[in-house]
Amino acid sequence: MYAPFFGLEQPPFSIAPDPRLLFMSERHREALAHLLYGLQAGGGFVLLTGEVGTGKTTVCRCFLEQVPDSCSVAYIFNPRLTVVELLRSICDEFGVARPPAAHGLETVKDCIDPLNEFLLRAHAAGRTSVLVIDEAQNLAPEVLEQLRLLTNLETSEAKLLQIILIGQPELRALVAQPQLEQLAQRVIARYHLQALSRAETAQYVAHRLAVAGLRGPLPFDRRALALIHTLSGGVPRRINVLCDRALLGAYSRGEREVRPATLRRAAREVFGGAHRVAPARPAWRAVGAGALAGAALVAALGWGLGWRVPGGTGQQTAAAIGSPKASAAAASAVSAAAPDAGAPAGKGQEDGAPPPSALAQWLAAQPEAGAGEAAGWGQLARAWQASVPPDAADICAALARSDLRCWRTRRSSLAQLRQLDRPALLTLQPPGAGSVVRVLALLALDGEQALLAGAGGARLSVPLAELTPLWQGGLATLWRAPAGWPASGTPPAGSAAAIWLEQQLARLQGSKAPTNRPRAGRRNADSGEADPSARVRRFQSEQGLTPDGQAGPLTLMLLNRAAGVAEPRLSQRGG
Structure with a gap:
C-alpha cells in the first residue's frame, strides 16, 4: 500500500523469511560461528537460545546453507514428540530404514540399532552426522535424556552424533534442571542471541x-x-x-x-x-x-483520520480482502469440494469425509523418496538439455560431465524459490499419519499455480496454497558454473573464471572492470573497488545473502539471473 509513496519496489518490513532481506549483525555472526564450531566439535551438545524474534531462524538458515557436502544433517522443527516419535523422525531425516513394526509396538531399540549402524557407516566414510532441533524448549525431560543417550553412540576415538539445540530462553532453564545434570555437562558450546544494539x-x-x-x-x-x-x-x-x-x-x-x-x-x-x-x-x-x-x-x-470506506462497512471490506490463511483455506475447501473424476461415485462420502484432493491422490501414486528423487533429477536434467544415464550410481557426478552441479538445502522458502527462479526438487510430506515423503520436480511457478512433474513424466498443476503446507523447505536444484570454475572454493587470481566474475559484477554495478586484477589491499583506480571480493560482498548484500565475499553456488545462481544468462526458469513454463 505505502511502498510506491516512499519510492519502494516492495514492502521492506515483511516478517516472512525473505533471503533478500537478510541482515546479519555481529551477534548473528557470533551465533553462526558457534553452530559451525559444532560441526568439528566431536560430539556433545551446542545450545543456541534467544528471545522470540531475535533471529534464531535466520542464523539456523545460514548454518544449514553452509554445511559442507561431507556432513549429513537431520533437522527436527516440531519437537513436541514422544521418545519413540523423535527417534523415528531422526531416522526418517537421515534416511535410515527401520524394520516394520506393528502400530504402537515399535520400541526404542527398533530405531536405535539401525541408527547406530548408519552413524558407523557415515563415520567410516568420513562423514559427519549432525542433529539440529529447533524450538527445543518444547522437548520433554525424558526426550532430552534420550538425546543424551544418543551422544553415547561412539567409536573408540570419536562420538558419532553432534546435537544442536535451538530454542527460547526457557531451554537454558530446562537444561539446568538437576535431573538433566549429565546432559548439561555435555554442552560444549552455548550462545544466547541478544537483541540488536x-x-x-x-x-x-x-x-x-x-x-x-x-x-x-x-x-x-x-x-x-x-x-x-x-x-x-x-x-x-x-x-x-x-x-x-x-x-x-x-x-x-x-x-x-x-x-x-x-x-x-x-x-x-x-x-x-x-x-x-x-x-x-x-x-x-x-x-x-x-x-x-x-x-x-x-x-x-x-489512524483516526476520519476515513470512510466507500461501498460498505469495515467488516465487509475485510471479508472482501481476506487474509492469506483465509485464501489458503478457501483454496483447500474448493479442492476438497471438487468431484474426483478418478474415484467411484460416493467414495469417501458415506462417512461424511471429503474425498482426497487431486494433489493427495497424485502424490500417493508417486514412488517414494529414493526412486522419486532419481526421476526428479532426470526432469531437471531435461530442462537443462542434459540427461542422466539410467545406470548412474551418483547422479550429481554424472551430471557434472555436462558441466552441471547439484545444490541442496534443507531450509529453503517460497521467497528463496522465487528468487532463484529455476526448476527444483521439493521434498514433500503428504498428509496423514505414517505417510512417506515424496521428492517431486517443480518445473514452473505461474502466479499462484505450481507445475509438478513426477515419475514417468506425469504432471500436475496445483495451487501453491495446497502445495506449501506439505513442503518443509527441502530443496535441490542444478546450476552451471562458468568455464574453469573450481569444484570448491573460488578461482585463483588472474584465471579466466576470476576475470569473468569481476567483469559480470562490474557490469551489473555500473563500474569499469579492471583489465588486470589488483593486488590485495590496493584500490583499483578505474573501478574504485578495493579487493575484488568487495564487489562480491556488495552484490551479496544487494541480494540478501550473507556478505562473506565468497562466490559460492547461491551467489553465482543469482548473478546469472541478474546478468540475464539464458537458463531454465520457473517463471517461464517449459514443455
Missing part, C-alpha cells in the same frame, strides 16, 4: 529499505531510529512490525518522514501496552495469531 537497529532499518529499492533519504531521521530501538527493544521481528505500521501511518497522513509521534502511535497499535525495551512475548503471540493478517486494513482505519 541501537547502532545495529539503525543499520537493520537502512538495510531493509535499501533492499526494498529506496534510493533517497531514509523516512526515519536519527531521532526516529533511536526511538525505534527503544520501542522495539532491538528485536528484529518487533522492528519489522513497528516500522511497517509507522510507514503506513505516515502514508495515511501524506508525510514523507515518520515522526516520533507516529512511531509511538504505531507502537500502541501493534504492541498494546507492552512496548517496553524488554521483548513482550505475550503481545507477540497476539500479533502472530491474527493482527498481521489484516494489518493494512486495520492500520489504515485505525
